Amino acid sequence: MAEAPDSEPVPSSSKGNLLEDAQDEGPSPKKRKTEGEEIDKLEHRLGGILCCAVCLDLPQAAVYQCSNGHLMCAPCFTHLLADARLRDESASCPNCRIEISKANASRNLAVEKAVSELPSACRHCTGVFPRHSLQHHEDQTCEQRVTGCRYACLGCGWRGAAAAGAAHEAACAHPRQSAADLVELLAARERQAADQLLLHSQLLGLLSYEKITFTDLQLKPYRTEELHKLYYETSRFSAFGQQWLVKAFVNKHQRDPTQSAQREITYQLILKSKPGGAVGVWWMWARGPFGEARMSASLAQHAFREDEAAPARALPLADPADANRLLANKAIHFRLIMFLSPK
Ligand SMILES: [Zn+2]
Ligand SMILES: [Zn+2]
Ligand SMILES: [Zn+2]
Ligand SMILES: [Zn+2]
Known part of the structure; x- marks a missing residue:
């Protein structure tokens, strides 16, 4: 069952320059011939030890470990769990193949803190800062960070280094x-x-409609008989005297969603009973009391005839990066709020 790890997802990341350097240089880090060579070597060595076993980057936030102590950054950990669910297998540590799950993997706070203290280079200037304060420097105080003109609200599209901002603004034509x-x-x-x-x-x-209902639903994974393709479905539920269910797909147009790092969840609301005439319905999604991801405000509408599915729509996740977090769970929980259009 355990294939060579070349089929493992390797989420790309533009961060972790420190580590890429360490990887490129291999055992003889002679690239930087500066005074700080000793320290340089130590931080590169530590970077190699504390990096994520999957993406080989230094973790940005939470660090998880398998029961043998192999480290994984939080996005890779949830990505592995999500991939395993999509393949209908249990997830395993990419290093030692031991089973990993939310229950038998743990955080490693010491590594998280150690990583946050490692020096890291600013991506704009030549400064070096502990990783925990790097973000603040890059976003707020770095002279070389890219900023816009204060007259952007008047239509100025200038972008440039913060240090050059004052000179631009003095000459900017937009306020005139x-x-x-x-x-x-x-x-x-x-x-x-x-x-x-x-x-x-x-x-x-x-909200002023006479008939409004909400249902807390769980989308559970199933496989089609022939192609063994994964889909999600809720159990039937009733609303406005009719039977409904929701069906969902991951990367609907792709045969094997584990082949791509992008995950899009699309869904269809389906009427499963036979009303006398058309049933006009509006609906929206909310996180609900058991949900794991925030939904963005969006309204959908369809007039259902008997046994009819509304056209597929993207699940309106407030943050598309939450797709893997949802897929890593046994079921996807959410609240569906429905409004019956007056006749
Ligand atoms: Zn990782
Ligand atoms: Zn392991
Ligand atoms: Zn800087
Ligand atoms: Zn300007």
């Missing part, structure tokens, strides 16, 4: 636009805000 240009700009912004408001007022309108 004519009133007519500014009126045009304000109108465009108002249109944008109106689109956002529309969703909220639609939702408020739906």
Whole structure:
């Protein structure tokens, strides 16, 4: 069962330059001939020890370990669990093949803290900082970080190093636009805000409908008989006197979703009974009391006839990166809120 690890997912990452250096240099780190060579070597050696066994990067946040102590960063850990569920197998440590699960893997706080103290180079300037303060430096204080012009709200698209910002702003033409240009700009912004408001007022309108229902559902994994293709389904539930269920797919148009790092969950709401006429329904998703991911506000609508499935839509995850976190679980929990359109 255990194949060579070349089929293991190796999520790419642009971070962890420190470690890439360590990998490239191999056993003789002679690239940097600076005074700090001794320290340099130590941090590279530590980087090689504390890196994730899957992506070989230094972990950014939580670090998990198998029961033999092999380290995995949190995204790789959930990715392994999700892949195993998609393949209908149990997940195993890429180093020692021992089974890993949420129950038998543990965090390693000492490694998390040690990694956060390792020196790391700023991606904009030549400065070196402990990893725990690197983000703050790169985002807030680095002179070389890329910023925009303060007149961006007037349409200036300038981007450049923070150190050059003041000189640009002094010469920027945007604050000297004519009133007519500014009126045009304000109108465009108002249109944008109106689109956002529309969703909220639609939702408020739906909340005034006479028939509203919500159901806390679990999507559970199943396999098709012939192709052994994975899909998810809820049990049937009733709403507005009809029977419904939700079916979901991972990367619907791909035969084997474990081949790609991108995961998209699409779903269909399906009417399983025979109403007298069409049943017009609006619906939206919420995390619900057992859910593991935030949903973004979005409304869907369909007029169902008997035994009909609404067209497939993407599950509106607030953060698409949550797909793996959901797939790593035995079931996907969420709340479906439905509104019956008045006749
Ligand atoms: Zn990793
Ligand atoms: Zn292991
Ligand atoms: Zn910097
Ligand atoms: Zn400007």
